[in-house]
Amino acid sequence: MQITANDPSRKSWLNVEKGCDFPIQNIPFGVFITKDDIITIGTRIGEYAIDLGAFHQLGYFDGIPLTDDMFMQDSLNDFISDGRKTWRLVRNRIADVFDAENSTLRDNQKHRDVIIFDVNEVEMLLPINVGDYTDFYSSKEHATNVGVMFRGKENALMPNWLHVPVGYHGRSSSIIVSGTPIRRPHGQLLPMGETQPIFGPSEKLDMELETAFVTTDVNNLGEPIGIDEAADYIFGMVLFNDWSARDIQKWEYVPLGPFLGKNFASTISPWIVTMDALEPFRCESPKQEITPLPYLQQKRTDNSFDVKLQASLETENGDLNILSESNFKYMYWTMNQQLTHHTVNGCNVRAGDLMGSGTISGPTKNSYGSMLELTWGGKEPITLKDGTTRTFFNDGDNVILRGYCENEKVRIGFGKCTGKILPPKYNHSK
Amino acid sequence: MQITANDPSRKSWLNVEKGCDFPIQNIPFGVFITKDDIITIGTRIGEYAIDLGAFHQLGYFDGIPLTDDMFMQDSLNDFISDGRKTWRLVRNRIADVFDAENSTLRDNQKHRDVIIFDVNEVEMLLPINVGDYTDFYSSKEHATNVGVMFRGKENALMPNWLHVPVGYHGRSSSIIVSGTPIRRPHGQLLPMGETQPIFGPSEKLDMELETAFVTTDVNNLGEPIGIDEAADYIFGMVLFNDWSARDIQKWEYVPLGPFLGKNFASTISPWIVTMDALEPFRCESPKQEITPLPYLQQKRTDNSFDVKLQASLETENGDLNILSESNFKYMYWTMNQQLTHHTVNGCNVRAGDLMGSGTISGPTKNSYGSMLELTWGGKEPITLKDGTTRTFFNDGDNVILRGYCENEKVRIGFGKCTGKILPPKYNHSK
Numbered sequence: 001m002q003i004t005a006n007d008p009s010r011k012s013w014l015n016v017e018k019g020c021d022f023p024i025q026n027i028p029f030g031v032f033i034t035k036d037d038i039i040t041i042g043t044r045i046g047e048y049a050i051d052l053g054a055f056h057q058l059g060y061f062d063g064i065p066l067t068d069d070m071f072m073q074d075s076l077n078d079f080i081s082d083g084r085k086t087w088r089l090v091r092n093r094i095a096d097v098f099d100a101e102n103s104t105l106r107d108n109q110k111h112r113d114v115i116i117f118d119v120n121e122v123e124m125l126l127p128i129n130v131g132d133y134t135d136f137y138s139s140k141e142h143a144t145n146v147g148v149m150f151r152g153k154e155n156a157l158m159p160n161w162l163h164v165p166v167g168y169h170g171r172s173s174s175i176i177v178s179g180t181p182i183r184r185p186h187g188q189l190l191p192m193g194e195t196q197p198i199f200g201p202s203e204k205l206d207m208e209l210e211t212a213f214v215t216t217d218v219n220n221l222g223e224p225i226g227i228d229e230a231a232d233y234i235f236g237m238v239l240f241n242d243w244s245a246r247d248i249q250k251w252e253y254v255p256l257g258p259f260l261g262k263n264f265a266s267t268i269s270p271w272i273v274t275m276d277a278l279e280p281f282r283c284e285s286p287k288q289e290i291t292p293l294p295y296l297q298q299k300r301t302d303n304s305f306d307v308k309l310q311a312s313l314e315t316e317n318g319d320l321n322i323l324s325e326s327n328f329k330y331m332y333w334t335m336n337q338q339l340t341h342h343t344v345n346g347c348n349v350r351a352g353d354l355m356g357s358g359t360i361s362g363p364t365k366n367s368y369g370s371m372l373e374l375t376w377g378g379k380e381p382i383t384l385k386d387g388t389t390r391t392f393f394n395d396g397d398n399v400i401l402r403g404y405c406e407n408e409k410v411r412i413g414f415g416k417c418t419g420k421i422l423p424p425k426y427n428h429s430k
Numbered sequence: 431m432q433i434t435a436n437d438p439s440r441k442s443w444l445n446v447e448k449g450c451d452f453p454i455q456n457i458p459f460g461v462f463i464t465k466d467d468i469i470t471i472g473t474r475i476g477e478y479a480i481d482l483g484a485f486h487q488l489g490y491f492d493g494i495p496l497t498d499d500m501f502m503q504d505s506l507n508d509f510i511s512d513g514r515k516t517w518r519l520v521r522n523r524i525a526d527v528f529d530a531e532n533s534t535l536r537d538n539q540k541h542r543d544v545i546i547f548d549v550n551e552v553e554m555l556l557p558i559n560v561g562d563y564t565d566f567y568s569s570k571e572h573a574t575n576v577g578v579m580f581r582g583k584e585n586a587l588m589p590n591w592l593h594v595p596v597g598y599h600g601r602s603s604s605i606i607v608s609g610t611p612i613r614r615p616h617g618q619l620l621p622m623g624e625t626q627p628i629f630g631p632s633e634k635l636d637m638e639l640e641t642a643f644v645t646t647d648v649n650n651l652g653e654p655i656g657i658d659e660a661a662d663y664i665f666g667m668v669l670f671n672d673w674s675a676r677d678i679q680k681w682e683y684v685p686l687g688p689f690l691g692k693n694f695a696s697t698i699s700p701w702i703v704t705m706d707a708l709e710p711f712r713c714e715s716p717k718q719e720i721t722p723l724p725y726l727q728q729k730r731t732d733n734s735f736d737v738k739l740q741a742s743l744e745t746e747n748g749d750l751n752i753l754s755e756s757n758f759k760y761m762y763w764t765m766n767q768q769l770t771h772h773t774v775n776g777c778n779v780r781a782g783d784l785m786g787s788g789t790i791s792g793p794t795k796n797s798y799g800s801m802l803e804l805t806w807g808g809k810e811p812i813t814l815k816d817g818t819t820r821t822f823f824n825d826g827d828n829v830i831l832r833g834y835c836e837n838e839k840v841r842i843g844f845g846k847c848t849g850k851i852l853p854p855k856y857n858h859s860k
Contacts, residue, residue: 132602137686158684163627164618168686169599169693172562173778174651183652185775188594188723197593199723221604221695222613224856248775254588256567256598257687263599264775265651293618293629345615345678345694348603426654 001088003276005095008409012098013106014116016046021404021413024098027091028236028271028414029076032122039125041071041079044271045098049119052094058111060097060104064089075129076272080216080235081351087235087274124270126177127238128214128352133175133266134342135210135242135356136167138333140286142361145373162290165333165341167355170242171263175354178239178269178417184395184424185264187248201424202245204378204392207399208359209311209369211328212240213335214272218349225343227298230336233349237278239269239309239401239417240356246372246392268354269401269417277412281306281405283329295344296337303334307403307414309360311369314398319385323374326360326367328403395423431518433706435525438839442528443536444546446476451834451843454528457521458666458701458844459506462552469555471501471509474701475528479549482524488541490527490534494519505559506702510646510665511781517665517704554700556607557668558644558782563605563696564772565640565672565786566597568763570716572791575803592720595763595771597785600672601693605784608669608699608847614825614854615694617678631854632675634808634822637829638789639741639799641758642670643765644702648779655773657728660766663779667708669699669739669831669847670786676802676822698784699831699847707842711736711835713759725774726767733764737833737844739790741799744828749815753804756790756797758833825853 005027012024022028022044032049033039040053052071055061066086070079079086097105105111137143140157143166147156160166184205188197218233219225225233242262249261285304291297307328313321333341338355359369368374371392375381378391393399398420404413435457442454452458452474462479463469470483483502485491496516500509509516527535535541567573570587573596577586590596614635618627648663649655655663672692679691715734721727737758743751768785789799798804801822805811808821823829828850834843 159625160618160627160681160684164682166682166686166689168689169601171599171777172602173780173783174776176651183776186654187775188590195589197590197723199725221606222852222855224616245775251590252594252596253685253687254590255683255687256596257683257685259596259598260771260775260777263777293627295629341690345617345675345690346604346613347601347690347693350603353603422652425652 001085003088003092003279005091006277006280010095011100012045013100014045014048014098019411020046021411021415022046023410024095025410026273026277026412027094028273028277030127030271031074031076031125033125034117034122039074041073041076043094044119047119049117049122051115051117054114058115061090061093064093074125075352076127077129077352080214083216084232088276091274091276124177124179126175127270127272128354130172130175130354131350131352133170133172133354133356134167135170135358136165136333136338137358138165138331138338139358139360140332141330141363142359142369142373145361145368149377163292165338167338167342168257170266170356174263175266175268178267180267180419181422182243182265182419183422185245185248185260186424186426187245187260188251189247190251197251202247204246205421206244206246206371206392207311208242208244209309209324209326209401210240210242210357210359211237211307211403212268212354212356213237215339215349215353215355216351218339219343221348222346224346225340227296227336227340230339231275233339234275234335236272236274238272239403239414241267241399241401241417241419242356243267243419265419267417267419269414271415273412273414278305278405280407280410281412285329285334286332288332296340298334298336303336304329304331305405307405310402312400313384313390314400315384315386316396317386321384323382324367324369326362326369328360330360330362331357393421395421397421431515433518433522433709435521436707436710440525441530442475443530444475444478444528449841450476451841451845452476453840454525455840456703456707456842457524458703458707460557460701461504461506461555463555464547464552469504471503471506473524474549477549479547479552481545481547484544488545491520491523494523504555505782506557507559507782510644513646514662518706521704521706554607554609556605557700557702558784560602560605560784561780561782563600563602563784563786564597565600565788566595566763566768567788568595568761568768569788569790570762571760571793572789572799572803575791575798579807593722595768597768597772598687600696600786604693605696605698608697610697610849611852612673612695612849613852615675615678615690616854616856617675617690618681619677620681627681632678634676635851636674636676636801636822637741638672638674639739639754639756639831640670640672640787640789641667641737641833642698642784642786643667645769645779645783645785646781648769649773651778652776654776655770657726657766657770660769661705663769664705664765666702666704668702669833669844671697671829671831671847671849672786673697673849695849697847697849699844701845703842703844708735708835710837710840711842715759715764716762718762726770728764728766733766734759734761735835737835740832742830743814743820744830745814745816746826747816751814753812754797754799756792756799758790760790760792761787823851825851827851
């Protein structure tokens, strides 16, 4: 089925400013609550949030096989579970109805009143009910930087890294939507040179500049998914900030991996941009230095996507300081390889599962995706516009991730993924 | 509120054989499907499965504030979310109705016909919809044994182990109910002495003899739970076999922890035994060698439970070979400490989350909870009744965990947690 929604010549009768992340060619999916307290699945064009529950109820999806309440839900899981054919039919239809040439909805003010909202008048909610969240570790630059800092140059990459798309399980319950504040976590910390831990608020609160992909129902338990099929099961992508408390992490993580240093919060951007919308931005990933085992060998070479990524820090005076400019295309392992590897032992994947890329660092210092790398373990502080410095984040800092693809014809973006850091609060009964 | 259901002098008008895990004092909770394809929450007395959906509909819970469909569900999550007061009212009422002195249901054959089933005529389902699954590593004997094998005697316990109830995140999607077969997983394996991995079925498929506890809604994101409150949020316990492919695990697990070596399957016993039912079996846990940080210090000393655990192997000829006899009371860190630690950074816990103990090994060799330890890394094979030997498990092996508490008056058990190993199957498109 053709992805007619992607036609770059299309224009919408809804106004879209130049440089906007959400032209009619994007049509991402999210969940929002209107000022009348209605929760619905929606999409976005320009600065408009579109209520797909109302859109469906008023017949604009007629002819597409969809359950009546498909979009009147508080998560995208059921829609995602319907599979790629449904996603395409729905995106194509939305593009048709909002196409500048189509007057049906445009000229029906009553319908417009219940379908179209100013995006600032709705509150974005978490778009998926995350069953399981996995985080990979697939940027060679990031793995190398962290390795050099922790183990020295000679042992930077672990022996498995070039063979295995290394990943681990994260916490689903603390995945939150962009805009939700982050409470600085308490935990056990080992002061420099000591052998006994102390208890206190993290002093090394960090971001991780990542993307994540959302899966549909992939397989039954015990049934691996081949590399050539993996892409069929990826619904779309979001920006992802996998907040990390480096001091808590450092003390706790041996031998079973990060736990409380990570699971206090992970923020995702509210609009899931479909893989269909990203299709025009396919590109090659870095050449793999060691031929992977056959189950990870891909037929196509253009399995990555040219998504420009940026992390910035907004201080309380409103200054915006760019911290990092990276790109998804730096990823060594592709999403297809990650998903295939994840199921190769028979592990089952469900609709709404989230798989993080791991921190995406590029080759140059200004493209590193974490403060840990940008300040080289805190040794090289960053000076901000207001003259203050940062090694890790301060209370009150607002961390903003952005991401977009762009060619001569169209820009497809993710919007923002933000989180402001609140001071620590510890209210235990002592 | 008194836990009248626990009265050891009670007898039921339903027959309970001596030595049965499910006397009227147990009243565990599970989910099953009847031969008429009705899915319901239920409990068990003796060899009878009791349909609590029908029980409720016929008025036997009258006077207890419960939604109409509380038990006509395919998971216990909503019931668990109702909290301890509801759990107690419900257990007490069930005990009253099935008490030998109470003739109301006993003498109503029509009601008995729709409420009471032979336990062999129903199929047990997964009792909870697991939001997040965490596995701890809280048996000092297990951590030491593994440490000695991997790093030598001097560095057996990591420096953090006596300070931190070490834990990590596992996979929820592959948690399965007792009786579900286990497909031997494929994965990357590093042959002895080689530097390049190969791909193939795991040759070191192992069990982990564990228990797990199920939580109710504990806290909001950002709000830690104090050690004195933790017990209020634990609903009950199950037996838990956290299947492990040691060869896959060994190659993949640095630096972020176990992943595909674990997430192909974890089996739980179908009946959740409530903490209320286990109350008479409280006991002290091992004295902690280092005073933990204040947030982990407990007022009571009897925070453990005397639960006898057993792992055995049934070969295809029907022989039952006991592999290990351990006990939950060997656990160094208590469940309260685990749960408090888990939330100390503000991580939120939901109803139906599952937290594994980690492999529970005792002080003697016959109490080790994994084949890795029992055969000391495969160096000391176990000889079975049929004359064959095992280092790890063979295809066709049926691994059975059992657990029970017993005093002079009553025995409260968990039934069985079983899984039979199926031969590997790899059906990738090459």
